[in-house]
Amino acid sequence: MRPLDPRLLRYATAARWFLFVGALLGLAQTLVVVAFAWLLSRVITLAIDGRPLEELTGSIAALAGVIVLRAVCVWLLDVAASRGAARVKTQLRARVLARLAERGPDFVAGRQGVRLATTVTSGLDALDNYFARYLPQLLLTALATPLIVVVMLVNDLASGITVIIVLPLIPVFMVLIGKATQAVQQNQWEALQRLGSGFLDVVGGLGTLKIFGRERRQFVRLRTITEDYRQRTMKVLRVSFLSGFVLELAASLSVALIAVSVGLRLVEGSLALSVGLFVLLLAPEAFLPIRQVGAQFHAAADGLAAAGEVFAILDEGESVDTGDVPTADAADPVDTTAAGLRLRSFTVRRDGRVVVDGLDAEFEAGQLTVISGPSGAGKSTLVAALLGFLPFEGDLSLGTRCILQGTSRSWLSWAGQRPGLLPGTVRDNVALGGTHIDPAVVAVSLAWAGLAELPHTSRLGVHGDGLSGGQAQRLAAARAIYRAQVHGCQVVVFDEPSSALDAEAELALLHGLRQLADQGRVVIVVSHRPHVVAAADRVLTMRESVHV
Template identity: 50%
Template sequence: MRPLDPRLVRYASAARTFLALGGVIAVAQALSVVAFAWLVTEAVTGAIAGRGLDDLSATLIALGLVVAVRAVLALLQEAVAARGAALVKSQLRSRVLDAVTTLGPGWLGERRSAEIATVIGRGIDALDGYFARYLPQLLLTAIVTPIVLIAVFSQDLLSAVILAVCLPIIPVFMILIGWATQSMQKRQWSELTALSTAFDDTIGGLSTLKAYGRQHRQVDRLRDITRRFRQRTMAVLRVSFLSSFALELASSLAVALVAVTIGLRLVSGEIDLVSGLFILLLAPEFFLPIRQVGVNYHAAAEGVEAADRVFEILDDARAAAPVRDTGSTPTAGERGLTFRDVRIAYDSDSSSGRTVVDGFSADVAPGVLTVLSGPSGSGKSSLVSALLGFVPFAGAIRAAGHDAVGGAAREALAWSGQAPTLFAGTIAENVALGDSTPSTDRVTEALSIAALEHLDPATPLGERGTGLSGGQSQRVAIARAVYRVLDSDERVLVLDEPSAALDHETEARLVANLVRFSRTGRAVLVVSHREAFIGRADVVVQLAPADSRVVAGAP
C-alpha cells in the first residue's frame, strides 16, 4: 500500500475526519516547535547577555506554556489516532463483510476461509499501528518539515540549503529499507495465513484424523509452520532494528553537518549567536518527523499488508456489483421465475475461460413443480448462483418481477442449498430465522411440508445443527425456505438437491409434500437428478453443458 492509499479514504469515511483533525494538530505542533526553539534561544542568549530573572520571567512563562501546549497536543494526537483507528477498523470490517456477501459463495469457494478470517480479524486489528504511529508521523512530516525549513531559511540561507539537500537522503534509505521490509512482511503474512489455515483444517478434520490415528502427525506439521512463522517474524524485526540504526545515523550526520558549519561560522563571525542557536535547536526537529515515519513503518507494516488484502476484497466487490437499471423494478402482478438467453462464463477475460451455460431459457410457473436436472458440471449450481446474484451472467433472469442482476431478486426468493447452515438455538428459531415476529403456526406448517412433523420445534440445537442427523439438518433448512415462502405467496421456492441425504421413504414424503405445496399457487424450482423428483415433476428442464432444453412440459 502507498504511504496514504486513496482507497482508505474511499472505503472508510472516518479516515477523512482523522486526516482533517490530524492536519490541524500537526500545524499547531509545527508552530509550537518553532515557538519553543525561539523562546529557548531568547532565554539562553538573554542569560548569556547578563539579563536577570525578572527580565526573563515573561520568556520563561511563555516557554512553560509552550511546553504544556506541546504535551496537550501530543495527547490529543494520540486520542484522535486511537479514536480514528477504532472507527476505521469498524467501518472496514463492516464493508468487508458486506463485500463477502456481495461476492457470494462462488468467490469464497476459490479462497481459504482461514485467510479471510485472518484478514478480518488480526489483519484489521494491525491497523492500530498504522493509525496510532505511522499516519500521524506522515502528517507531521508533510506539515512540520516545510514550516521548520521556512523558519530556518528566515535566519540563514546556507543552513536551510544544507537541510534541504540532506533531507532526501533519508527517504532514499526509507525506500530501500521499505522494499526489503515489504518483501519480508509478505512472507511473514503468508506464513501466518498458512498457520491459520493449517490450524483451521486440523480442528475441522480432527474427528477424521483420530479415526485414522493420524492426529499426532499434525502436531509436527503445526510445529514446523509455527517455526517458519517465528523465523519470518524475527527477520522482520531484524530489518526493523537495522533500518532504525540507518535512519538515525543519516539524520545525525545531517544535524552534525549543520552544527559544524554553524560552529565554524560563529567563530568567524559570519552568523550571530541568536540565529545559530535557533537553527541548532530546529535542526533535529526538522529530521525528527521523517525519521519517525521510517521507524514507525515497521510497526505498521503488518497493518499495511492486511489493508492491501482488505482493499483487494472491496475492489472485487465493487467490480462485481453492477449498476442496476430500471429493469430491476418489480412488475405488478408478475409471479414465477423466468430465464431468457442466460449465458454464464468463468474467467471470460483469460485464455482459460470456459462457458458453463449458454443460451438457457426456461419458465418456472406458479402452481407447478419444476425440476432442473442434468449431469454434474452442466451448470445447475451456476444457474442458482446467478439467480441469487452471486455469479455474473448475460441475458435476463427475473423472479416475481425482480431482476436478478446484483442480487436484486433475493427478496423474491426462498432458497435452500446443498450444505445447510444451522445455528445454535431451537429448531423453531432456525426455521423462522430473520423473522422479527415469528409465527408458531407457520413454523409447524413449514416443518410438516419438510417431512419433519415429528420433531418438536422447541428442541435445542448446538452449533451447526448438532443434535440432528444430516438428513434432518437438510430438511430443517428446507423448512426455513418454506417458512419464507409462506410469508409471501409471490416468493419463489428454490431447493438445490433437497433429498441428497434422505432415504427413499422420507424422500417420497418430501416430494409429495412439495407437489401439494406447489399446487397452492407457489412457484417451486428443484435442482435434482433424483428419479423421485423427476418422476413427479410437472416440468423437467434437462440441462447439458452449455446447452439446455425443456423435455417435459406442464400437463
C-alpha cells in the first residue's frame, strides 16, 4: 500500500488540485511555525533579561498575530482536505460507474455485487480520513520537516545533526508497524465484505428460507460473521493504538535527547538562551508531521484499500472519461426516418473465443425482425455488441452512418432478460430517471406492452416486488418503448421479452411491438417462441457455427 498512489492523480484530477493547494498551505504553515518559535523565544528571553513591558508589546502582538495566522492555515488546510475528498470521491465514483456501464453485464457478473457496492459507497467514503488526516501530514512531512531541520542546522549545528541522525528511526518503526497494520486492515476489509455478502444473501433468500422453516439457522451464521468482524475491529484498534504509542515514544525520546544536549550546553554557557529556546521549540515540530503520518496511517487504510479496488476496475482496458464519453452521436444526431441497421463481416469475441463470426445481416426500418437459434449460438453476444458492451470487428451502420466502437448508443433502446426494476412507482420505473415524465407517453408505452390496466401510481418494492414475473417483464418492455418514444431511438431491441408470458399476454405485447415498428423504427426481438417467430417480418436464424 503506497502512501500516495499515482493512479489517484490520474483518475481524480481533484487530487492534483488538493496537492497543489495543500503544498502551498503546508509551506505557509511551516513558515508560521518557525516565526512562532522565534517570537516566543524572543519574548521569553527579553522577559528574563528584565526588559519593560512596553518593549515587549510589539513582539507579543506579533506572536498573537502568528498564532491566529497558524490557526487560519490549519483551518484552510482542513477545508481544502474536505472539499478535495468530496471531489475525488465524486470523480472516482463517476469513473467506476462509467466503467461498469461500458463493460456491461458480463463484467459486472464476474464480480460480487455486494463487494462492488461496498467499495463504491462506504469504501470510498473512508477517503475522507485519508484526505483530512493522512495526506496533509504527508505533505507537511515532505515540506515542513526538511525546512525546520535546515533552520535548526543554521541556528544550532549540534541539534540539527541530532535530528538528522534520530529522524530516520521513526520511518523504520513506521514501516514495521505499517506492515502489521496493513495485514490486519486487509483482513478487516475482507471480513466486512463477507458480512455484507452474507447479509444480502440472507435477505435475498429470506422468503425461501421462511417457506422451508430454515430462517433461524441463519441467526447463528450471521452472529458468527458479526462476532468475527467485531474481533477484527478490536484487533485493528489495538494495533492502531499501540502503533501510535510506539511512534509517540520514539519522537518523545528524540526530543528529550535534544533537550538534554541543549540543557547541558546552556549550563556550560556555550549556547545562548535565545538559541536554545528556539531550537527546543522547533524540535517537536520537526518530528510532529512524520509522527502523525504513522499515527494516521490506520485511519487511511480503509479508503486506500477501497481506492485500490476502484483502480483495479479502472485499469482493466481502456480508460473512460467521467460522464463525458466522447461520442459522435451526440455531435451528429442520428436521423430517425427510415434508417436501417446493417452489419457487415460482424465478428464478436467473448472470453477469447469467436462467438459471432463474419455475420452479414440487415434490419430494416418499419419491420419486426426476430433473431432465433439454439442456446449458445451467439444471440445474447450479438445484442451485447450492439449495446456496446463487447468489442466487435467489421462494420456496423445505421442508415448512411457508420457506428464506431466507444460511441454512445443514444439511437438504441433495449429491454434485457432481467427486468431490473427499482423501488418506486410504475411511472418512475417506466421513465427510469427521466427528469420530465410525460404521462401520455407512459400510458401508451404500458398499453403497447400489454399493461394498460396497471395503475401508474402503484408502488413497487425491491426488484419489482408487487408484480408477477410476466408483469415485470412487460414493464421492462414498456421502459424500452418509452425511451424509444421520448428520445427518438431508431433501434429498439428486446431480449426474450415474452419468456414468462402466456399466449394472450404475448400476443398483446407483439401487437404493441408491431405498432412500434410501424412508426418507422428497427425493432429486433431475440426469441425462439413460436408466436413471436410467426409474427416476424423477417427471421434471422443463428446457429453455433454462426451461419445465417
